[in-house]
Amino acid sequence: MSIRLLLSGGTIDKHYKMYNGELMFEESHIREALEQGRCTADIVIQPVMLKDSLDMTEADRELIAQACRESAESRLVITHGTDTMVATAGVLARQGLGEARTIVLTGAMVPYIMKHSDALFNLGCAVMAVQCLSPGIYIAINGEVFSWDNVTKNLDLLRFEALN
Amino acid sequence: MSIRLLLSGGTIDKHYKMYNGELMFEESHIREALEQGRCTADIVIQPVMLKDSLDMTEADRELIAQACRESAESRLVITHGTDTMVATAGVLARQGLGEARTIVLTGAMVPYIMKHSDALFNLGCAVMAVQCLSPGIYIAINGEVFSWDNVTKNLDLLRFEALN
């Protein structure tokens, strides 16, 4: 079962820049994370962008939609910042991309490079969800899976929740 | 969606004993791992035993089967040593425990306490698989999910593979 994993950035993939002491994007850590997970699933990694999701424009979301549309694989995982993950999921859904594809967005609250990161757990969730679920657009995080139209990020508790 | 997580030990949960420098079992690290994963799924953790799966007897497997049978939750994750994970899955299947329950076994090749552990990834896989799959007995590891009767541990490559 082939999976395409689209990289769009987000906290999960932030890199620590020693030159200025800030968290920025440089190279993705997702391949290394999958290796740590000893993942043998058939996954093609495709970098689309590496951005903080608060900085994403509609043009950026369109690039992600296009990558989904052009994907030879009908099962896609997208790593994404948590702040606008729901917005991107909505763009994909409204373009009908979930009709014949299983698309699972995931991310992390703590970058993979940090000791107590949730990145590896969330990646495991997303890689499994994309293989098990029927076509649709989903967010897999916090050990749960949500439909794109029934989820919100609780900014106080810093977790995703179903709307109803 | 309530999940029962049965602890049976295995490499995933090994503890380092400073007194003798050996890896043994003491307390489980699974709750800490789920917290690192910021898991908000409704999970009840039930310790059944903490054993190397090579040391498990038929009586031990019966204890695990009994815990499945008595579980109020019909979705169960079992952390287990990789060496006899397939054998335990077979015992559960032959007792018909997968007819009305989704049971997912997982484990790790590298203990959670080590820097490059696959434990968190595998736990994410198992927690997601148990929520997405219909009743049956499965093994979720290496970013893949296998039916209990179509999987083997490749002892050379140290990974799980489908039989056909």
Next chain:
Amino acid sequence: MSIRLLLSGGTIDKHYKMYNGELMFEESHIREALEQGRCTADIVIQPVMLKDSLDMTEADRELIAQACRESAESRLVITHGTDTMVATAGVLARQGLGEARTIVLTGAMVPYIMKHSDALFNLGCAVMAVQCLSPGIYIAINGEVFSWDNVTKNLDLLRFEALN
């Protein structure tokens, strides 16, 4: 041999804020680091401030000098940002604080909270240097110890070097 450890912040002690995804200061991680190092040396930890050393003012450096002056212990370690560590060392030296005290500044290029941090190594260096060296003002980092007036941070190589 009693040691006073003054906290002033710096990269070594940066904390990851999940609310905004930035590295900021909150609580110090130095006590946890010393516990990880199983350090049994007699160390009193005194927070003076938690600041990026680029944000330190002369008033801040004066606070650090005052803490040295008032210290009952004549052996002091100061955790400090690397960017102006040499400047602070100079302030302490010019106030004559190194005449009867062994003062060792240290820090890190990668925060303690990150997987590949140099913090623990540098802390080991500083804790040892402060016990072994005669009175003076020193910087211990990169596995080396420098006199305050013969050291510079190489901003290209991101390491400390002797001036001559």
Next chain:
Amino acid sequence: MSIRLLLSGGTIDKHYKMYNGELMFEESHIREALEQGRCTADIVIQPVMLKDSLDMTEADRELIAQACRESAESRLVITHGTDTMVATAGVLARQGLGEARTIVLTGAMVPYIMKHSDALFNLGCAVMAVQCLSPGIYIAINGEVFSWDNVTKNLDLLRFEALN
């Protein structure tokens, strides 16, 4: 200031073998640890053996003594298991190897490969002690430095202590 670092094994350098789930020796992790510490000190690493110090024979200690004797550098760090570190230090001392050399033994209670290892802290201590101390045979661990003839491993508290 050139330093020779002799590897003899011990907990600090234990490797996790996925094939049998045991901690054994394979390749040393000390170079990687020094890189994590961003150590720029001039250090030559010389593997002598990789052994649990409980398995060391008098012939093994003689090999270590010989490596000290033949070292072009008069400053030596020896990584060593903690259980017989004091015995090896005594062998070196009684051969007069500390008369013109500064020799510092160190090790760890938790292997470098584990998340909460004290290895990096102890290495920092040893690398600094060997540069700061006058000739003699020392053990640097727990953030302290002990003379070879005034130290014991407290087997209950799992820490080193001065005899008097």
